[in-house]
Every structure is written in C-alpha cells, then in structure tokens.
Amino acid sequence: MxxxxxxxxxxxxxxxxxxxxxxxxxxxxxxxxxxxxxxxPTMCHLDGLDPVGACRLCxxxxxxxxxxxxxxxxxxxxxxxxxxxxxxxxxxxRTILELIFAERNHVCSVCVSNGHCELQNMAxxxxxxxxxxxxxxxxxxxxSSHDRFRLDHNRCILCxxxxxxxxxxxxxxxxxxxxxxxLSAIIHDLNEPWGDSDTCTSCGKCVHVCPTxxxxxxxxxxxxxxxxxxxxxxxxxxxEHHS
Amino acid sequence: MSSETAKPKVATIWLDGCSGCHMSLLDTDExxxxxxxxxxxxxxxxxxxxxxxxxxxxxxxxGAVSSEHDREMALIIRKNSKLVVSLGDCAxxxxxxxMRNAFKTTELLDRAYKENAAHxxxxxxxxxxxxxxxxxxxxxxxxxxxxxxxxPPPADAIFTLITDILAGRETQVTELTRFGR
Numbered sequence: 001m002x003x004x005x006x007x008x009x010x011x012x013x014x015x016x017x018x019x020x021x022x023x024x025x026x027x028x029x030x031x032x033x034x035x036x037x038x039x040x041p042t043m044c045h046l047d048g049l050d051p052v053g054a055c056r057l058c059x060x061x062x063x064x065x066x067x068x069x070x071x072x073x074x075x076x077x078x079x080x081x082x083x084x085x086x087x088x089x090x091x092x093x094r095t096i097l098e099l100i101f102a103e104r105n106h107v108c109s110v111c112v113s114n115g116h117c118e119l120q121n122m123a124x125x126x127x128x129x130x131x132x133x134x135x136x137x138x139x140x141x142x143x144s145s146h147d148r149f150r151l152d153h154n155r156c157i158l159c160x161x162x163x164x165x166x167x168x169x170x171x172x173x174x175x176x177x178x179x180x181x182x183l184s185a186i187i188h189d190l191n192e193p194w195g196d197s198d199t200c201t202s203c204g205k206c207v208h209v210c211p212t213x214x215x216x217x218x219x220x221x222x223x224x225x226x227x228x229x230x231x232x233x234x235x236x237x238x239x240e241h242h243s
Numbered sequence: 244m245s246s247e248t249a250k251p252k253v254a255t256i257w258l259d260g261c262s263g264c265h266m267s268l269l270d271t272d273e274x275x276x277x278x279x280x281x282x283x284x285x286x287x288x289x290x291x292x293x294x295x296x297x298x299x300x301x302x303x304x305x306g307a308v309s310s311e312h313d314r315e316m317a318l319i320i321r322k323n324s325k326l327v328v329s330l331g332d333c334a335x336x337x338x339x340x341x342m343r344n345a346f347k348t349t350e351l352l353d354r355a356y357k358e359n360a361a362h363x364x365x366x367x368x369x370x371x372x373x374x375x376x377x378x379x380x381x382x383x384x385x386x387x388x389x390x391x392x393x394x395p396p397p398a399d400a401i402f403t404l405i406t407d408i409l410a411g412r413e414t415q416v417t418e419l420t421r422f423g424r
Contacts, residue, residue, distance in 0.1 A: 105342065105345070106422075107336075107338060107339060107341075108332070108343060108422040109332055109423075111423065114424075117423075120421060121421075123422055124421045127415070128417070129392055129417055130335050135341070137341065137344035139345035139346075
C-alpha cells in the first residue's frame with residue numbers, strides 16, 4: 001500500500017459541555033460526544049445505519065447558532081462550543097418524547113415489547129412520568145399478513161430504522177415511508193400487505209432493529225419480544241473489511 | 244379524638260380501572276399498618292363511606308375518565324382534595340380503557356350489548372352512566388399534582404410516594420416505576 005495516497009484525517013478541537021475534545025472532520029457531534037463519555041439521547045440512531053435525524057431527541061445547542069441541530073447529522077467544526085444537556089434542551093427533549101407517545105397508541109401494559117422497549121426506557125431516562133400534550137388516538141392498522149412477523153402501526157414512531165436496514169444492509173428495500181406528516185406510515189413495496197411482498201426476504205432484520213413493539217415476531221405474548229440488535233455492527237464491520 | 248382528626252386524610256377511588264392499582268396498594272403488606280396509623284383513610288373502595296368527603300388531604304385516583312359519572316367524580320375530587328395523585332397507567336395515560344378511543348361509543352355498545360348478546364339485545368338505559376366520547380387520562384379533565392405510572396405501579400413505589408407526600412419530600416417517580424411496568 002502506498003501510504004502517501006492516504007489523506008491525513010483533519011483533526012479538529014471543539015468543546016462539548018465545557019469539555020475540550022478532539023474529533024475528525026467527518027465525525028458527527030453524536031459520535032464525538034459518545035467517544036468522550038457524553039451521553040446524548042437518541043431513538044432513530046442505530047450504530048451501523050446511516051443517520052437521518054428523524055426523532056430530534058439528539059438536538060444540541062451550538063454557540064452562535066440560533067437553531068437547535070441534531071447531533072447525529074451535525075459535523076464537528078474547529079472551535080465549536082456545543083451544549084448537549086441545557087435546561088432548554090431537556091425541556092424540548094421531554095416534549096418531543098411526549099409528542100411521540102401522543103401521536104399513536106402506545107399501550108405499554110399490553111405490549112409484547114413491554115420491558116424491552118427503547119421508547120419506554122427513554123421515558124424513564126428523561127423523567128417523563130406523564131404526557132402533557134393531548135393524545136391523538138388515531139385508528140391504525142395492524143399488518144399480520146406475513147407468516148412470521150407483524151407490523152403494528154399503533155406502536156410505530158417512524159424512526160425508519162427498518163427502512164434503512166432493509167435497504168442498506170439487506171439490500172431488499174421492501175420497506176419505505178408513504179404519506180406526509182401524521183399520515184406518514186411504513187409500507188411494503190407499493191403499499192401492499194407485507195405477506196404479499198415479492199421483495200421481502202423474511203430476514204427479520206427490520207424486526208430486531210425496531211425500537212418499539214411496532215415490528216415483532218408472531219407468537220410472542222405481552223413482554224416477551226426482546227430485540228437482538230447485535231448483528232448490525234458486526235455485519236457492518238465485516239463488510240467494511242471486505243470492501 | 245383530637246389527635247385522630249389531626250392526621251392527614253386520605254381518599255382512594257377507582258374510575259375506569261381494573262382495581263389492580265388498589266391490589267398493588269394492598270401489596271404493601273405489613274407496611275399498611277404503618278400507613279393506617281399515619282393517616283385516616285376516609286374514603287375508599289375498602290372503607291364504608293359512600294359520599295366523597297370534603298377537605299381531603301390526598302386522593303389517589305386509579306382509572307381513566309370514561310363516563311359522565313367518572314367526569315363528575317373527577318371534578319368533585321379536585322374540588323375537595325389538596326393533592327390529587329394519578330395512580331397507575333389508566334389514570335396517567337388512559338392505558339387499556341383508551342384503546343376504545345378509535346371507535347365511536349355506539350359501536351362499542353353495539354359490540355358489547357347487541358352483537359354478543361344471546362338475549363335482550365339492546366343498549367343499557369338504567370344504572371350505567373353514559374360513556375363519554377373518549378376515555379381520557381385524569382389530567383385531561385382536572386389538574387393533577389402527582390403521577391405514578393405503572394400497570395400497576397409496584398407496591399414499593401406506592402408506599403414510597405405516600406410516605407414522601409406525608410414527609411413533604413419530592414419523589415423521583417421514574418426511578419420507582421415506568422409506563423407499563
């Protein structure tokens with residue numbers, strides 16, 4: 001290998017929560033923070049999938065910028081001063097989480113993912129004991145047409161982890177998002193029942209990256225649906241080694 | 244007698260709930276004796292009075308607000324209580340009772356009293372309070388001071404909350420319980 005062709009990664013110094021940290025220019029604030037033991041809450045982020053900034057829980061404040069920016073989609077810059085846990089951010093994060101709870105029908109007590117749910121755990125983490133915004137109670141469909149898996153739209157938070165893993169890791173792109181705003185929903189192929197999909201390989205990756213009980217294995221009862229996401233960083237790393 | 248009346252007055256009630264939160268309260272076991280010594284339970288499904296009393300120190304409310312009667316009780320509870328606690332997921336979130344909210348109340352009543360009835364298929368007219376359009380968490384109807392989620396909240400969480408209230412301490416409820424539990 002000719003070492004001279006390798007670009008030297010640009011090293012940047014910035015400040016996160018008053019702590020001086022160094023980063024590469026291609027690193028997100030989220031990555032840099034986590035490398036330095038600074039925890040920023042996330043729902044849509046998953047190591048091994050490209051970030052999309054969908055859930056907005058990782059919003060941060062950057063000195064000199066009036067807007068709040070998602071840490072997963074914001075890249076480190078020289079001299080940046082970042083706040084990840086200001087009272088303002090804590091308040092917005094709680095409200096964002098409450099909006100997620102209120103948007104669909106999350107009934108933890110009867111959910112197969114009760115006790116294994118990232119949304120439920122996030123409420124504990126952010127100290128959300130109740131939802132102050134009005135619940136919407138939309139009438140949502142449950143797609144049980146697949147032999148092994150079920151999609152319950154009531155419990156979906158539209159993080160799009162399933163869409164991304166299906167496209168980028170499995171290469172099938174069976175899943176996607178249709179509609180706008182509160183009418184957005186996960187679909188299969190051209191909005192067909194999951195069981196009728198010609199492209200789905202039934203690999204189950206979508207089920208195991210889903211943070212809630214929206215995507216589950218059939219035959220699980222209340223509290224039984226533990227997810228296994230360990231495969232994803234492993235697969236990603238093996239592919240990086242081969243490419 | 245004077246020392247008796249000086250104790251904080253506690254009321255407990257269930258609206259549209261399954262009584263599970265009250266069962267969890269009873270699961271505080273022998274600590275119930277300490278509680279009963281520390282407070283006067285002046286209204287509850289487990290004591291005699293039928294009228295919701297005036298001048299209550301703390302009221303624990305289990306269940307969602309689902310009927311006209313629930314709503315009337317909620318307003319009385321708020322008016323007569325210094326502190327109102329939403330006890331459990333139905334009061335805090337609507338939980339299972341709110342799963343009917345995607346349907347019209349007439350659809351629900353048809354399902355329960357007509358489609359599944361072998362005899363005398365008709366909506367009840369006597370003795371049952373009319374359903375309100377949507378089952379609501381308690382704080383959608385009245386101001387609520389404290390929230391203890393869980394289905395049910397664990398006995399330890401209920402005991403800690405009550406003893407904290409009596410001692411004037413703040414409770415970090417999400418360290419004790421969570422939605423669903």
